[in-house]
Amino acid sequence: MSATHKPTLLENDGVRRSLLLSPAVIMIGIFLIMPLLMVLVFSFLQPGTYGGVIWEFSTDAYRQFFFEEDFLTEEMVFTPAYLEIFGASFTNAVIAVFFCFLVGFPTAYFIATRPARTQGLWLFAITIPYWVNLLIRTVSMLFIIRDQGPLNEFLLNLGIIDKPLSIAYTQYAVVLGLFYSYLPFMVLPLYAAIERFDFSLLNAAHDLYASRWKALRYVLFPSVRNGIIAGCLLVFIPSLGAFIAPDVLGGGKQLMIGNMIALQFQGSRNWPFGAAAAVILLTFVLCLLMFFAWRASKSSQSAQQKAQHKAQQKVQQTNEGGSH
Amino acid sequence: MKKTQGFKRLTQGLSALAGGLLLSSAVQAEGELHLYNWSDYMPQALLDKFAEQYDVKVTQDTYDSNETLLAKLKSGVKGYDVAVPGDYMVAIMVKEGLLENIHANKLSNFSKVKKDLINVYFDEGREYSVPYQFGTTAFMVDTAVYGGDINTLDILFNPPAELKGKINMFRDVNDVINAALRYKGYETCNANRKELKEVNDMLKTASENWLSIQSDGAREMLVSGDAAVSMVWNGMALRARQEKASLQYAYPKEGLTAWADNLVVLKDAPNLENAKLFLNFMMEPENAATLTNFAGYTAGVEGTDPYLDEKFKGALELNPPAGAPVAEFVPPCDPEVVRLYDRIWTNLLK
Numbered sequence: 181m182s183a184t185h186k187p188t189l190l191e192n193d194g195v196r197r198s199l200l201l202s203p204a205v206i207m208i209g210i211f212l213i214m215p216l217l218m219v220l221v222f223s224f225l226q227p228g229t230y231g232g233v234i235w236e237f238s239t240d241a242y243r244q245f246f247f248e249e250d251f252l253t254e255e256m257v258f259t260p261a262y263l264e265i266f267g268a269s270f271t272n273a274v275i276a277v278f279f280c281f282l283v284g285f286p287t288a289y290f291i292a293t294r295p296a297r298t299q300g301l302w303l304f305a306i307t308i309p310y311w312v313n314l315l316i317r318t319v320s321m322l323f324i325i326r327d328q329g330p331l332n333e334f335l336l337n338l339g340i341i342d343k344p345l346s347i348a349y350t351q352y353a354v355v356l357g358l359f360y361s362y363l364p365f366m367v368l369p370l371y372a373a374i375e376r377f378d379f380s381l382l383n384a385a386h387d388l389y390a391s392r393w394k395a396l397r398y399v400l401f402p403s404v405r406n407g408i409i410a411g412c413l414l415v416f417i418p419s420l421g422a423f424i425a426p427d428v429l430g431g432g433k434q435l436m437i438g439n440m441i442a443l444q445f446q447g448s449r450n451w452p453f454g455a456a457a458a459v460i461l462l463t464f465v466l467c468l469l470m471f472f473a474w475r476a477s478k479s480s481q482s483a484q485q486k487a488q489h490k491a492q493q494k495v496q497q498t499n500e501g502g503s504h
Numbered sequence: 505m506k507k508t509q510g511f512k513r514l515t516q517g518l519s520a521l522a523g524g525l526l527l528s529s530a531v532q533a534e535g536e537l538h539l540y541n542w543s544d545y546m547p548q549a550l551l552d553k554f555a556e557q558y559d560v561k562v563t564q565d566t567y568d569s570n571e572t573l574l575a576k577l578k579s580g581v582k583g584y585d586v587a588v589p590g591d592y593m594v595a596i597m598v599k600e601g602l603l604e605n606i607h608a609n610k611l612s613n614f615s616k617v618k619k620d621l622i623n624v625y626f627d628e629g630r631e632y633s634v635p636y637q638f639g640t641t642a643f644m645v646d647t648a649v650y651g652g653d654i655n656t657l658d659i660l661f662n663p664p665a666e667l668k669g670k671i672n673m674f675r676d677v678n679d680v681i682n683a684a685l686r687y688k689g690y691e692t693c694n695a696n697r698k699e700l701k702e703v704n705d706m707l708k709t710a711s712e713n714w715l716s717i718q719s720d721g722a723r724e725m726l727v728s729g730d731a732a733v734s735m736v737w738n739g740m741a742l743r744a745r746q747e748k749a750s751l752q753y754a755y756p757k758e759g760l761t762a763w764a765d766n767l768v769v770l771k772d773a774p775n776l777e778n779a780k781l782f783l784n785f786m787m788e789p790e791n792a793a794t795l796t797n798f799a800g801y802t803a804g805v806e807g808t809d810p811y812l813d814e815k816f817k818g819a820l821e822l823n824p825p826a827g828a829p830v831a832e833f834v835p836p837c838d839p840e841v842v843r844l845y846d847r848i849w850t851n852l853l854k
Contacts, residue, residue: 229839231578251701349716431716446575448850
């Protein structure tokens with residue numbers, strides 16, 4: 181009887197598997213692949229005069245990234261302008277990562293070393309500002325740092341400065357905004373990594389006369405390396421494409437890639453160029469991520485090889501010892 | 505080619521689907537009105553009054569320039585009923601098929617519209633639009649910071665030492681480039697590449713003395729003292745002066761821009777009838793006066809005088825002094841000029 185039982189469609193393993201997978205595949209298809217495909221296709225079209233695209237194949241958008249038409253001769257000449265925006269965004273993002281790490285690491289360490297009961301409370305406190313919309317927080321930041329704001333008034337009253345520090349609408353303001361926006365993205369992965377760290381290793385290091393710095397450098401940092409990389413990437417990537425902080429705190433004069441792309445869909449009305457810039461940014465980030473993934477896999481491989489090598493040596497030694 | 509066609513059809517299908525979803529949700533909630541307006545341009549009290557009078561739920565979103573409005577609508581954003589484009593933008597939107605022909609001139613309050621605002625170049629006889637408010641675009645200077653002559657575009661493009669680094673410009677391609685063209689003594693809507701190249705270079709140099717380029721919050725910056733100069737519209741200038749008396753609106757000798765904003769109903773508006781009711785409501789002199797009292801610009805309808813605040817009597821912002829240049833309406837430029845302007849604008853911001 182059972183030998184002749186034919187499996188129904190649902191009992192077929194292949195069908196079941198694809199049915200179970202389908203929600204994920206459909207989600208990724210609609211929300212990831214489709215929009216990215218659209219960006220890619222649009223980047224190879226011609227811009228319409230009042231926005232939108234003309235369905236004609238063209239690589240002008242990518243050429244525009246490096247070359248611009250001379251006003252008078254209408255010849256294409258190399259322009260570093262967009263590369264400079266890219267460079268400036270990169271610099272801003274790196275500085276933001278640096279300061280996030282500088283502040284985020286001690287914070288994460290502090291939280292991870294509190295008693296287990298209170299850790300939740302500290303983490304909770306980190307998230308509280310993020311209940312308020314990012315735009316509102318950024319505008320508030322502008323009000324704090326501007327010439328007539330409380331920060332300058334405070335410093336003036338103390339007599340530390342005799343005229344307002346002009347921070348608002350400068351690169352400093354933009355970096356401050358990035359730092360403030362993405363700090364938790366640094367703290368949380370670092371906390372997760374430090375929390376798993378075996379603190380008795382630090383004691384062992386101290387027992388072996390390691391200084392505080394050496395213990396940090398050779399014991400703690402290597403153990404939480406993945407947390408550091410994750411935190412840095414989580415701050416770096418959104419900082420690189422940030423839109424609100426440069427827009428509000430830079431006053432429209434400190435353009436970053438994100439604003440440059442947004443501008444193409446608003447005032448400049450050049451969708452293909454905006455799409456092309458987005459593709460270039462995406463490719464850059466992807467290369468960066470692949471580089472880190474490659475390094476991580478390489479270092480874990482080499483660590484394995486080293487361990488194997490050592491084990492082999494040991495076996496050889498014991499064998500040699502045995503032959504005596 | 506076939507592939508791109510297929511993709512085009514696919515994206516069109518998807519946007520139609522998204523549009524359909526939006527529409528169906530709009531049908532469920534009856535008695536709504538979605539307004540898309542400039543920021544800081546409509547008193548909440550007036551929206552509340554309309555909501556109460558017609559039992560309609562009113563929501564408002566805002567934009568900061570005509571170009572932003574156009575960009576949003578061209579990107580396929582649906583669901584708004586009424587928008588407030590300026591003169592030349594009405595012409596562009598009609599041409600781009602973004603407006604509903606509601607035969608605005610048949611609305612019952614249309615008789616109150618000022619006669620010289622009916623046969624306008626951007627909507628001859630007023631089929632699509634009714635007047636909202638009109639005014640001028642120039643700039644404003646804090647006379648406590650700078651005591652010299654302010655009625656010159658030198659203030660923006662070649663500022664005295666006191667004003668360097670304290671200037672805010674509008675984030676509006678036409679306002680900035682038109683001012684720059686007038687400063688150089690060139691025609692607006694200009695396709696002369698040699699002249700535009702000069703404008704391009706001049707703006708790039710001038711921008712080193714600018715604090716910021718933003719439209720939202722310009723009044724705030726002037727009043728707080730962050731900026732000592734900012735491009736402003738005249739009504740905004742009036743409001744700013746009331747908060748800080750040392751601020752003065754300039755009538756630059758090289759010329760300034762005149763504009764007239766309008767209420768329009770967007771194509772495929774989900775709440776067409778409410779939109780028409782709203783246009784008619786806004787042409788009621790008492791309501792138009794409430795708007796003027798709030799925003800500070802001249803109403804497009806007759807009969808608002810009895811309802812207007814004292815502050816408008818002899819206000820410099822609304823009454824140009826003798827000898828001030830006549831403000832110029834700037835029609836939409838040719839696509840070639842638009843592209844050149846866009847390039848200058850991108851060069852300036854990048």
